[in-house]
Amino acid sequence: MTREHYQQALKITAKSMARVKSPLHLARIITRFIDREFGLSHTSIVIRDRVHSRYSFVDSKGDRKIPINLIRIDQDNDLVQWFESPGHTLPIRRDYLTTQQISELVDDHMLLDHYPGLEARLARIKDQLSLFRAEACVPGYYKGDLMGILVLGERKDKTPFSAEDLNFFQTLAHHISVTLKNSQFQEDLIQRNEQLEAKVREVNEFLEKDREQYYQIMLALAREVHAKDAYTAGHSEEVERLGCMTAEELGIDLSGRKKDVLVAALHLHDVGKIGIPDSILKKEGRLTEEEWLIMRDHASRGAKILAPIEAFKDVSRAVLLHHECFDGSGYPYGLKGSEIPIESRIICVVDTFHAIVSTRCYRKKSTYDRAISELRRCSGTQFDPDVVEAFIRGMSKRLEPRYCITTGKELSQLEAERVDTEAQG
Amino acid sequence: MIKMLVVDDEVEICDFLKIFFEERGYKVFVAHNGEMAMAAVADVKPAIVLLDVRMPGTDGVDVLRRIKELAPATKVLMVTAVETRDKIDEALRLGADNYITKPLSLEYLETEVRDKLQKMGS
Numbered sequence: 001m002t003r004e005h006y007q008q009a010l011k012i013t014a015k016s017m018a019r020v021k022s023p024l025h026l027a028r029i030i031t032r033f034i035d036r037e038f039g040l041s042h043t044s045i046v047i048r049d050r051v052h053s054r055y056s057f058v059d060s061k062g063d064r065k066i067p068i069n070l071i072r073i074d075q076d077n078d079l080v081q082w083f084e085s086p087g088h089t090l091p092i093r094r095d096y097l098t099t100q101q102i103s104e105l106v107d108d109h110m111l112l113d114h115y116p117g118l119e120a121r122l123a124r125i126k127d128q129l130s131l132f133r134a135e136a137c138v139p140g141y142y143k144g145d146l147m148g149i150l151v152l153g154e155r156k157d158k159t160p161f162s163a164e165d166l167n168f169f170q171t172l173a174h175h176i177s178v179t180l181k182n183s184q185f186q187e188d189l190i191q192r193n194e195q196l197e198a199k200v201r202e203v204n205e206f207l208e209k210d211r212e213q214y215y216q217i218m219l220a221l222a223r224e225v226h227a228k229d230a231y232t233a234g235h236s237e238e239v240e241r242l243g244c245m246t247a248e249e250l251g252i253d254l255s256g257r258k259k260d261v262l263v264a265a266l267h268l269h270d271v272g273k274i275g276i277p278d279s280i281l282k283k284e285g286r287l288t289e290e291e292w293l294i295m296r297d298h299a300s301r302g303a304k305i306l307a308p309i310e311a312f313k314d315v316s317r318a319v320l321l322h323h324e325c326f327d328g329s330g331y332p333y334g335l336k337g338s339e340i341p342i343e344s345r346i347i348c349v350v351d352t353f354h355a356i357v358s359t360r361c362y363r364k365k366s367t368y369d370r371a372i373s374e375l376r377r378c379s380g381t382q383f384d385p386d387v388v389e390a391f392i393r394g395m396s397k398r399l400e401p402r403y404c405i406t407t408g409k410e411l412s413q414l415e416a417e418r419v420d421t422e423a424q425g
Numbered sequence: 426m427i428k429m430l431v432v433d434d435e436v437e438i439c440d441f442l443k444i445f446f447e448e449r450g451y452k453v454f455v456a457h458n459g460e461m462a463m464a465a466v467a468d469v470k471p472a473i474v475l476l477d478v479r480m481p482g483t484d485g486v487d488v489l490r491r492i493k494e495l496a497p498a499t500k501v502l503m504v505t506a507v508e509t510r511d512k513i514d515e516a517l518r519l520g521a522d523n524y525i526t527k528p529l530s531l532e533y534l535e536t537e538v539r540d541k542l543q544k545m546g547s
Contacts, residue, residue, distance in 0.1 A: 054528075057528075065437065066441065067435060067437040067438040067441050069527060069528050070438050070441065070527055070528055070529065071528055071529065071530075071531055072527075072529060072530055073530070074530055131445070131531060
């Protein structure tokens with residue numbers, strides 16, 4: 001190859017190398033390139049496997065090519081050792097190694113006399129070269145670390161490599177090393193990222209499990225509360241259904257967490273009643289002032305029960321404020337309008353409705369109507385008018401058959417009557 | 426001259442090991458599949474067989490079983506990729522003399538061959 005030819009070849013390879021991110025792909029390009037341009041008995045590339053800290057042939061081309069993935073070269077191999085520890089006392093350049101160089105060294109008696117053991121070492125290295133059918137070996141480094149070796153068979157016309165040839169091989173070996181290192185960096189990054197993600201997942205699963213467990217305990221408590229009272233048995237599921245319906249009707253996006261908070265709050269809003277004595281909870285007559293104070297404390301108590309769970313912060317707040325009134329006349333703080341979380345405003349409407357239809361003869365249409373008119377009556381004072389309207393709209397759309405079945409009339413007829421009544425009212 | 430049979434479906438591997446062991450004074454035969462291997466075992470009666478575990482058709486373990494039936498004294502070294510641990514166990518049960526995992530160290534392979542043949546001699 002002429003100097004011009006080299007420059008050209010270097011430019012071409014450098015260009016393709018800029019594109020190539022995979023070291024194995026680059027190795028293949030380089031072995032094919034050398035094979036084509038130099039016509040060697042074989043061109044092979046040995047790369048360090050950093051997992052097993054050993055080297056192996058990853059690519060080979062030529063008539064006498066070396067089978068890939070068959071042979072491994074261990075760290076203590078003489079050839080590897082020769083290249084791995086440059087900067088020692090021997091006055092021999094190690095940026096490449098040729099059979100010719102070894103022959104010269106073996107003949108240098110002054111050198112061999114000066115360094116005992118060198119002769120035997122050179123003999124072993126020579127064995128390695130012949131094992132790999134190599135005329136020359138060119139190491140590739142990254143910041144002083146041996147990344148791989150370009151193993152080159154002899155030229156078909158048996159002429160030795162020129163200094164320029166070897167120089168060129170060094171450039172290629174360097175390119176492979178850099179690409180290899182880059183791809184290793186990338187692998188490391190990906191791996192570290194995966195490890196981090198796995199950790200985060202683990203923590204989340206743990207939290208999720210914890211949260212789920214706590215939620216189950218809360219649900220059990222809430223069921224306990226409701227079980228004390230005949231009317232509220234089966235209350236939870238119904239309240240959840242009606243609450244979600246109202247939220248949807250209000251146009252609240254219920255995908256994801258927002259729904260979890262609402263549902264949890266709907267189920268748990270009365271969990272604070274767990275500590276209230278049955279004598280108060282089940283009392284038929286009017287509560288005394290003192291009893292009433294205990295009774296209304298259930299909102300705060302419920303919130304306190306839920307407070308320890310970070311994920312339940314919003315649920316806890318919704319429970320705390322579910323007896324606040326739209327006009328500020330509620331408890332415990334007397335908040336107004338949008339100061340009250342929407343979940344609390346929904347709970348209060350749905351809970352009232354359900355209490356009315358449950359306490360009285362369940363299936364009478366009159367009960368349903370009474371409940372609706374109660375909501376209307378308190379709309380704007382106790383209840384958020386938007387929530388009341390959304391609730392009624394939702395109910396009429398669905399025609400809630402279970403609240404209207406006993407009159408014996410068709411549902412459409414019922415609906416028509418209701419519209420009439422409204423129009424008259 | 427000690428006769429060796431190298432069995433591998435990859436021609437390059439056979440050729441490489443053939444040259445390697447011929448340079449070290451062995452008479453080396455090669456086979457690229459199970460059938461060729463059995464024919465060679467009957468024909469040349471090798472003292473030792475280097476046998477690839479994974480081959481298309483009759484795999485290394487089947488070949489091993491038949492070699493041990495036909496010529497139990499033949500030493501067999503299984504050559505295998507790492508991922509076939511169960512195959513290795515099976516091979517050892519069937520009387521394989523040892524196994525070597527690819528990629529392999531040529532020095533170790535040569536020592537192992539010499540070692541197994543010495544055991545046969547004693």
